[in-house]
Amino acid sequence: MSDDYDVVIVGASIAGCAAAILFANLGARVALLEKHSGMDAYKVLCTHTLQPSCMPVIKTLGLLPPLEQAGARRHVTHLWTRWGWIEPRPAPGREPLPHGLNVRRQTLDPLLRRLAAETPGVDLRLGGGVNGLLEENGRFTGVSTTDGARLTARLVVGADGRASTVGSLSGLPVRLSANNRLGFLAHYRGLPDDDASRVWFLDPDTAFAFPNDDGVTVIACSPAKEHHASAFRADLEGSFERFVRALPDAPPIDRGERISKIIGTRDLPNVYRKPYGPGLALVGDAALATDPLWGVGCGWAFQSAQWLVDAVGPAVAGGGDVLPGLEAYGGKHRSALDSHHKLMEDYSAVRPFNVFERLLLSAAARDAGAARHYHAFASRLIDVKEFASPGSLLRAARVNALHRLRK
Ligand SMILES: Cc1cc2nc3c(=O)[nH]c(=O)nc-3n(C[C@H](O)[C@H](O)[C@H](O)COP(=O)(O)OP(=O)(O)OC[C@H]3O[C@@H](n4cnc5c(N)ncnc54)[C@H](O)[C@@H]3O)c2cc1C
Structure with a gap:
């Protein structure tokens, strides 16, 4: 293959491999660059619980059957609170609750990387870290690597994690905030x-x-x-x-x-970068590395890859202008994740539960409907506004009033 591609993706972990497969499935020629040289490299510092919100992408990628064959566990999360356990269960006679997956990164990462490498159109290049961005007329046009290669493309994607080199080199605005937990x-x-x-x-x-x-x-x-x-x-x-x-x-x-x-x-600040610039996009942790306490980063790495390909895939594969799609990707990223991240960021400063959290969590420990509502929120299937809507707060207040009456 020549060193000119439709898209160059930096980082062959969750976000990078997912984006590579999805772009290539649209017919794009993809370079997927990874600084580690081993096919089986994986992220060690992760508890790798995958939230239900990313299951549609996992299914689209064709990843669910091989993961389950490899032993991935379907799960629903139960939460201990001072009001008791929140144990979400399906309503009587209704479908099972949306589930997530638990699978170790030493299983997930190599499996996903192999799937990417075997996808026609993906050129996986291991062992060459990206150390420079190429620019022409105010727009990013490619990357240079530590082994001396220069690769050009109409779209550069940074999927290189929370310390993103692509993010830093691009100069895109970044917001850092302290995480006061170990x-x-x-x-x-x-x-x-x-x-x-x-x-x-x-x-x-x-x-x-x-x-x-x-x-x-x-x-x-x-x-x-x-x-x-x-x-x-x-x-x-x-x-x-x-x-x-x-x-x-x-x-x-x-x-x-x-x-x-x-x-x-001992130190894991929250990192939020603007997820796009001229000819360039950031996905996964490169765009948003939020507090791991909530177990959302892997899921959002899958999902942000999907949002990017939905927004710019046809232009990338068909030779069109990628800029309008990049703006659409930025809008989707913000509308899907902003409210979740702001709440997580606020909680990572270490503060006690606020009055709304106390109301909704105590009700969820006492009432099956409120527990399902919490499950939908923690699974990142509904946003903060819906979680704490006036109707939900009213229902939670009623649950707690009845609880007090019964005591
Ligand atoms: C303690 C802890 C626990 C966590 N637990 C969970 C959890 O339970 N559930 C959950 O969903 N999330 C969890 N996370 C978050 C999760 O690990 C990340 O959100 C997820 O790995 C992001 O995936 P990614 O593909 O964006 O980046 P990464 O997985 O970080 O991958 C980045 C890739 O880019 C490569 N790379 C980096 N720089 C370069 C370069 N210059 N050139 C080429 N390649 C490069 C790296 O080698 C790597 O392969 C946890 C995080 C921490 C720290």
């Missing part, structure tokens, strides 16, 4: 089988237990820095295990075997 995780085997993903909202600390492929349960916690940073710095292993053992209805980690190191991070 994040640690470990993999366990031999824990009791559980169909649900579990999240503990200790307000402000949080913890997670996600059953995954191959009998592995991922246990994670996000304690507030202010109260826990020094203890976790002094004794990571002891602090992590004590924290998990102290959870209400704690996962019985002492009955299982920890099969990974405890890994994590």
Whole structure:
């Protein structure tokens, strides 16, 4: 293949591989560049729970059957709150609730990368990191790589994660905000089988237990820095295990075997970049790396790839002007994710639940309809406005009033 393509995508992880497959399926010639040289490379620092919102893209990509064959677990998330467990269930006689998937990145990433490499029209080039952007007449026209290649295209896509080189080189506006929680995780085997993903909202600390492929349960916690940073710095292993053992209805980690190191991070700011510029788009974490507490980044990486291809795919594959489509992509990205991210950003500063969250969560712990409403929100199937609509707040207030009367 020559070094001129319809689209050059930087980063062959979730967002990059999904975009590459979807562009190529429209007939585009795609260069997919990845700095790692191994086909089986995967993102280690991730708890990889996939929200129901991204299942349509997973199905479009043809990824659901191979993932399930590889052991991916369907799941609905149950949440512990001080008002009790929120355990969403389908309404009597109705369809099952929309489910997500739990599958380790060591399973997901290589499978998705192979699918991309096998898609006609995708030229996967491993082992050459992108270190420069080519520009002509005020628009981005390609990239240069550490191994000396120069690739041109009508569209450059940055799918290179939260520290995006493409995002930085492009000079697109970026907003950073502090995340005042720590994040640690470990993999366990031999824990009791559980169909649900579990999240503990200790307000402000949080913890997670996600059953995954191959009998592995991922246990994670996000304690507030202010109260826990020094203890976790002094004794990571002891602090992590004590924290998990102290959870209400704690996962019985002492009955299982920890099969990974405890890994994590003490600093993970929220990063929000404008997702497009002239001849260039950002997808996945390169555009928006939000607080991992909510388990949305992988799903949004799939979804933003789909939104980009919906908006510019026909122009990219058909030789048309990509600029109007890029603006449409920016609009879709903002309308779909802005309200979610603003709430997550606000909560990552570490504040107690606000009055609306207390009302909606307490009702969800007491009432099946309110639990389904919370499930739709946490699955990112409805936005903040719909979650906290006047009607939902009124219904939640009624649930709580009845609860008080019955006591
Ligand atoms: C602790 C933690 C827990 C998380 N848990 C969850 C969760 O449970 N659920 C969830 O949905 N999300 C979770 N996330 C977020 C999730 O990991 C990311 O949102 C997701 O990986 C984003 O995918 P991506 O394809 O955009 O970027 P990435 O997966 O980061 O991939 C970027 C790719 O670009 C490549 N690359 C980078 N720079 C270059 C370059 N210059 N040239 C070429 N290639 C390059 C990288 O090697 C990599 O392959 C978590 C994140 C953290 C930190």
